[in-house]
Amino acid sequence: MSVAELREKARFIRTETLRLTKIAGAGHYSSVFSCAELMAALYYDELRIDPTRPKHLARDRFVMGKGHAAIGLYPVLADLGYFAPSELDTFTRLGSPFGDHPDMKKIPGIDFSSGSLGHALSVGVGIALGGRLNGFDYRTWALLGDGELAEGQIWEAAMSASHYGLGKLVAVVDNNQLSIDGFTQDIMSTGPIDERFAAFGWQVHRVDGHDLNAVLKAFRSLDEADPSKPQCILADTVKGKGVARMELSTDWHVGNLVGEDYDAVMNELMEGVI
């Protein structure tokens, strides 16, 4: 898919997040906005997936560590044909498959359930080991937040990934600078992220996570990466990217736009370059 088309898909992720949040009455806008380009590039260009065969054993796997950004992923899965877009209208309503965090038992296209931060990289290690044992060449992708890196299990997983030489495991870090209570570096400094992953035996690629050309280039460079090392794509991003009032604001981790505010933000997204 062209970069211009991917840019539209990133816009679609943001506007759908707005729409679904309205149904729920609360949602994680800004956590989605920081990784909208990453999700668009992965799902519409990079991932080796077939929505008509969501359980294909040789497919690439995607595990969303920051599961609270699933509100931005559900519309992508619907758009790709995993299920009817109209099903999204049940978002968070009683009995809906679509909760704030993704459930692999209920939603086609979700490779693993998530929600509790710090687990996904371990899941990825297991899926990557399983693929290698079974002779498949798929990649396993784990999308992590920079705040999430404070969880100790992340580093247990990072250690085991390099110990077992899992070159097909890719951690994409959405380095959006904020966790709930403030700037990550003030709450609990998780950096230097690149040096820490490198010290744990990973090969690190640093990119601007909103620059689709750079993101695609980084994804494609994985084919030439050291096959004995797990791969980390450290994507520098801005939490709330694309909406001025949300960018690097701690007020929008969870929020709800109503009335004129909703319309104004929707217009801002529709007209913005991001």
Next chain:
Amino acid sequence: MSADWQDQSEVFNGTANVGLKDRRSFDGTDTRSIPAFVFGEELADIANEDPRVVVLTADLARSNRANDFAAVHPERFFNLGIAEKNMITVAAGLASTGFVPFAATFASFAALIGCEQLRTDCAYPQLPVRVVGHHSGMSLGFYGTSHHSLEDIGITRSIADLTVVCVTDANHLRAVLRASMDYPGAMYLRLGRGRDPEVYSEVPEIEIGKAISLKDGADLTIIATGSTVHPSLAAARELEAQGINVRVIDMFTVSPLDEGVVLDAAATTGGILTVEEGNITNGLGSGVADVLLENLVLPTRFRKHGVPDEHVPVGPPAGLYAHYRLDTAGIVSVVKEMLNDD
């Protein structure tokens, strides 16, 4: 998307059978009736036929004898080091790709450190992960509270979509491991110290969720699980010589409980004594009490016997069992107390 990936075979290959090596004896000891010592061997045998088996541990391969599995199937064995949370979630990831992982560590670490991983990554997605907690209860004796797992039955019993099985002896372990291969969803397998004496002289026919009646009796029923089955049966035999007929039930599946057996015991023997090597808060006894009260089938006598809600003193395992009357003599005395308490 690349063009040809979908042409890859979707046949689950698992791993190649590398052949069963001769079993190694341990210092010449006959290990056939020692649960921990058959854990790795039996899984290695199962793995010869079933490509789904993988085994994980957290730096305890000697203790749980996963090293016997690793010696036969090295490519299917993963030592994750001293990192139990990661081990359990890695096992869940493996399970999501079609394997049946057995992830083994001390019960205290499996159920307490790994509790959330067990719930969120194994039980909630209904994946066939078998988390194996060995050296449960007070079996690590003077290692102390950090190494005791008196809470694991209570913890795991309250997790939805998690089957909880307490293993009785070596032959029972063999049966449980084989039965677990095609049992749906996640399981917590609770093993004792690994030196639990023999209750089953051969591999029993079992059905997970169905209790086993080991001895009939009309005066009272002992419902025991795991390491307490052997002393309960021994106590019942001793009592029989004194004219007291006690029924003994091996309630090896603690969740879900075999309710029919519980209700029948209350209706036909009147008194019920539950025996477990664990904190009596929310353990086997609590589960049995729930079944009785909810069905309004009330026993004439009822007692939950186990470890009271306290941290246990220092001592070797045998000393602790005697202290808490969880050995044969202790259980005999508890039964007599109950029957004389009119």
